[in-house]
Amino acid sequence: MSLTDGRMRIGQKIPHVIFFLLLLGSGDFQVRGLTVTGKDGPTEALRGEDVTIPCLLSGVLIPLNLQILSVRWSRRLQNGTEYTIYQFHDSHHQSSRPGSHMNDRDLQQGNASLSIPNIQITDEGDYHCSVIVTPDADSATSTLHVSVKPQTNLIYRGLNEALYLGPASCEVGYPGPAFCEVSNFYPEEVKIRWVKHSKGITTSTSLDEDVSFTTPLRNRDGTFNVTSMLNLRPDSRDEPGDIFSCIVTHRSLKEEISLNFTVPRPSPVVVIIILALLVLCIVVLLTILWKKCLRKGEPSLSEISGDGRIPHMKRGTLTWQITNFIKKEIQINVYLKRRNDIKLLISSWDSTDWKISYNDSSNVLSLLEKGAKCRTLLSVEMEVEMTKSWTGKYKCLCSISITPDKYTDDGAVIVVEVEHPSLKWPVSVRRTLNVYSPVVGKPVVSDISGEMWIPHMKTTLSCQITKFKLKKLQINLYLKRCNDMKNHLIHSWVSVDRPSRKDNTAAGRHSRDPIEEDSLLEDAGYDTMLPVEMEDAGNDTILPVEMEDAGNDTKLPVEMEVKMTKTEDESYKCDCTISLTPNIDTDDGAVLAVEVDHAALEWPEYKYHILNVIKGDKPGLWRRWKKRVIK
Structure with missing residues (x-):
C-alpha cells in the first residue's frame, strides 16, 4: 500500500471503524481531495442563545453518500484533554451534549456544522471537527466564546x-x-x-x-x-x-x-441647616441615652463562681457581683431548687435596712409543709458588701457559705435573683451544686455464712459489715430464682433517714411518688440495673437486677435483724442475721445477694449465697454430685 499519490486506498481492506480510530489519534491532517474548513476567528455567543459552529466540506462529490461519511465533534479542555460531544457514523447520530444536532440533508450538501441550543458558560472552548469520506479524511478546529452582559x-x-x-x-x-x-x-x-x-x-x-x-x-x-x-x-x-x-x-x-x-456645590444656607439638624439629633440621642440607660442604671449580674466540687457536709463558698446600678434600693434573693422539689427561699438581703436574713423560718415554713417530711433546709450564710464609685454607681460583692448534704443537695440548683426599680422583671443566674463524699472508712463485707444444705422451709444466714466510719448505711437483699430472669428486691434496711431503693412497707410503697423515688436513687449514685456476680456458682455471670418490689410475687418469707455497734477505733460494725423460709420447689438453686451501700463506696458491695434446699437432713447422691459439678 502506498501514499505517494496522496490518496489512501484502504476503504475496502480496512474496516470503516478502524480507519476512523486511526484518524482520531492522528490529529489535524488532510488526505488529497477532502478539505474541512471552520471559522477563522472565534464564534461569539451570549449565554442562552442557540449557536452553530461551522464545519464545511469541499473537494467531494455532492450529494454525499452518508454510508461512507463519518463525523466526530470533540471539545478540548484547558488541560489538553479531548472528549466527544457528537458523532455521526454509519448513518447514525450520537450526542453527548443535550440538544446538539446535525441535519442529514446538510451533511449530504457537505455541511457538517454542529448546532448547540441554549449555550452556557461551560460550553466555551475549542471544538474539533474530524471528517472521514472514505477513503479521504481531514479535520478543522473552531473556537467558541460565551459571554454574559454585565x-x-x-x-x-x-x-x-x-x-x-x-x-x-x-x-x-x-x-x-x-x-x-x-x-x-x-x-x-x-x-x-x-x-x-x-x-x-x-x-x-x-x-x-x-x-x-x-x-x-x-x-x-x-x-x-x-x-x-x-x-x-x-x-x-x-x-x-x-x-x-x-x-x-x-x-x-x-x-x-x-x-x-x-454634584453641585451647596449654598451656605444648606450647610447651616444641615449642621443644625446634626446638633439637634445629637442632643436628642444623648437625652434618650441618659433617660434610658444612665439615669435608670440597670444592674448587671455576673455568673456565680466558687468551689466546683463541695465535700459532703463541709463548708463551701459561692460568690457573684452586681454592678452599674444607680438607685440604691436593691433586693437580693437566694433560692434552692432540689430535684423533684419546689423552689425554696433560703436567704434574702435588702439594701434599705442593710440587714441579712438567715433562713427566715416564717418565710419558708409554709413551703416546707407542702413538701416531703424528709425535706430540710440548706445551711447557708450570705454576706453583701455595697460600695459607691465616683460616677454615682453602686456595686455589690456577694458571697454565700453553704454546708450541703450529699444525699439531698447533690445536683440541686442555687438561684440568685435581683430586684431593682430600673428592672421591669427580676434578673437571675443559677448554678448546680456538685457535692461528693470523701472516701474514708470503707465498709468491709464478709461472706454470707450458713448451712450448705438447707432443710425444706427453714434456714438462717449471717453476714458481718465492719470498719466503716460514717453511720449512714443501707443493706438490700435480692433473690434470683433459676427459671426467673429478674432479680427481686425482697428486703431493705437503712441505718438513718436516707433515700432507700424500696420501701418494704405498704405505706411506703403507696406514699412515695415513683418519679421522685427514681430521682432520689439517681442522686444517691444508684443505677436501675445492678450487677450480680455468681461467685458461689464458680463463674463470672453478671445478672441485671431490676428495681421492682417483688414482695408479693416471690412469696419468700424473709426477716433480717441488724445490730449496729461502735468499736474502740471509732468505726461501726453491723451483725446481720437473715431468716428465710425457702421452698424446695421454687427456691432450690436460687441465688441470694446482699448489697451494701455506703457513702465511702463508689459502687455498692455485693455478696452472694446459693440456696440448696433439700428434704430431710442430708442430700442424696444425685444432689451431692450436682454440687461438685457446680463448684
Whole structure:
C-alpha cells in the first residue's frame, strides 16, 4: 500500500471503524481531495442563545453518500484533554451534549456544522471537527466564546439625600463617595473608568486618582461581580453642573455603558441647616441615652463562681457581683431548687435596712409543709458588701457559705435573683451544686455464712459489715430464682433517714411518688440495673437486677435483724442475721445477694449465697454430685 499519490486506498481492506480510530489519534491532517474548513476567528455567543459552529466540506462529490461519511465533534479542555460531544457514523447520530444536532440533508450538501441550543458558560472552548469520506479524511478546529452582559448600577450618597440608584443624572448634595457596581458578567475581564465632563468644555477629563476597585467575586453560575469607588472631595475648580461618569467596557457589549451624576456645590444656607439638624439629633440621642440607660442604671449580674466540687457536709463558698446600678434600693434573693422539689427561699438581703436574713423560718415554713417530711433546709450564710464609685454607681460583692448534704443537695440548683426599680422583671443566674463524699472508712463485707444444705422451709444466714466510719448505711437483699430472669428486691434496711431503693412497707410503697423515688436513687449514685456476680456458682455471670418490689410475687418469707455497734477505733460494725423460709420447689438453686451501700463506696458491695434446699437432713447422691459439678 502506498501514499505517494496522496490518496489512501484502504476503504475496502480496512474496516470503516478502524480507519476512523486511526484518524482520531492522528490529529489535524488532510488526505488529497477532502478539505474541512471552520471559522477563522472565534464564534461569539451570549449565554442562552442557540449557536452553530461551522464545519464545511469541499473537494467531494455532492450529494454525499452518508454510508461512507463519518463525523466526530470533540471539545478540548484547558488541560489538553479531548472528549466527544457528537458523532455521526454509519448513518447514525450520537450526542453527548443535550440538544446538539446535525441535519442529514446538510451533511449530504457537505455541511457538517454542529448546532448547540441554549449555550452556557461551560460550553466555551475549542471544538474539533474530524471528517472521514472514505477513503479521504481531514479535520478543522473552531473556537467558541460565551459571554454574559454585565448589569450596572450607580450608587451615590449625599448629605441631602438618602440613596440614589440608576443611570440617569441626579441633583445631589455634598461631594462624597460614588460607587459603580458591575455584576453578573462573563468573562472576568472588564474595564471600568471614571471621567469628568466640565461645564463649557467639550473634552472630558479622566479621573485616575481617588479611584479604587474591589477584587472580582465569582458567583455560583460562573459570572463575576466587581465594584469601583470614586471618592469626591470639595474642590474650588468644580463648577455647578459638572457631570461625572462611570464607563463600563466588556466583551459582551457592542457599545460602552455610561452612568452619570451631577454634584453641585451647596449654598451656605444648606450647610447651616444641615449642621443644625446634626446638633439637634445629637442632643436628642444623648437625652434618650441618659433617660434610658444612665439615669435608670440597670444592674448587671455576673455568673456565680466558687468551689466546683463541695465535700459532703463541709463548708463551701459561692460568690457573684452586681454592678452599674444607680438607685440604691436593691433586693437580693437566694433560692434552692432540689430535684423533684419546689423552689425554696433560703436567704434574702435588702439594701434599705442593710440587714441579712438567715433562713427566715416564717418565710419558708409554709413551703416546707407542702413538701416531703424528709425535706430540710440548706445551711447557708450570705454576706453583701455595697460600695459607691465616683460616677454615682453602686456595686455589690456577694458571697454565700453553704454546708450541703450529699444525699439531698447533690445536683440541686442555687438561684440568685435581683430586684431593682430600673428592672421591669427580676434578673437571675443559677448554678448546680456538685457535692461528693470523701472516701474514708470503707465498709468491709464478709461472706454470707450458713448451712450448705438447707432443710425444706427453714434456714438462717449471717453476714458481718465492719470498719466503716460514717453511720449512714443501707443493706438490700435480692433473690434470683433459676427459671426467673429478674432479680427481686425482697428486703431493705437503712441505718438513718436516707433515700432507700424500696420501701418494704405498704405505706411506703403507696406514699412515695415513683418519679421522685427514681430521682432520689439517681442522686444517691444508684443505677436501675445492678450487677450480680455468681461467685458461689464458680463463674463470672453478671445478672441485671431490676428495681421492682417483688414482695408479693416471690412469696419468700424473709426477716433480717441488724445490730449496729461502735468499736474502740471509732468505726461501726453491723451483725446481720437473715431468716428465710425457702421452698424446695421454687427456691432450690436460687441465688441470694446482699448489697451494701455506703457513702465511702463508689459502687455498692455485693455478696452472694446459693440456696440448696433439700428434704430431710442430708442430700442424696444425685444432689451431692450436682454440687461438685457446680463448684
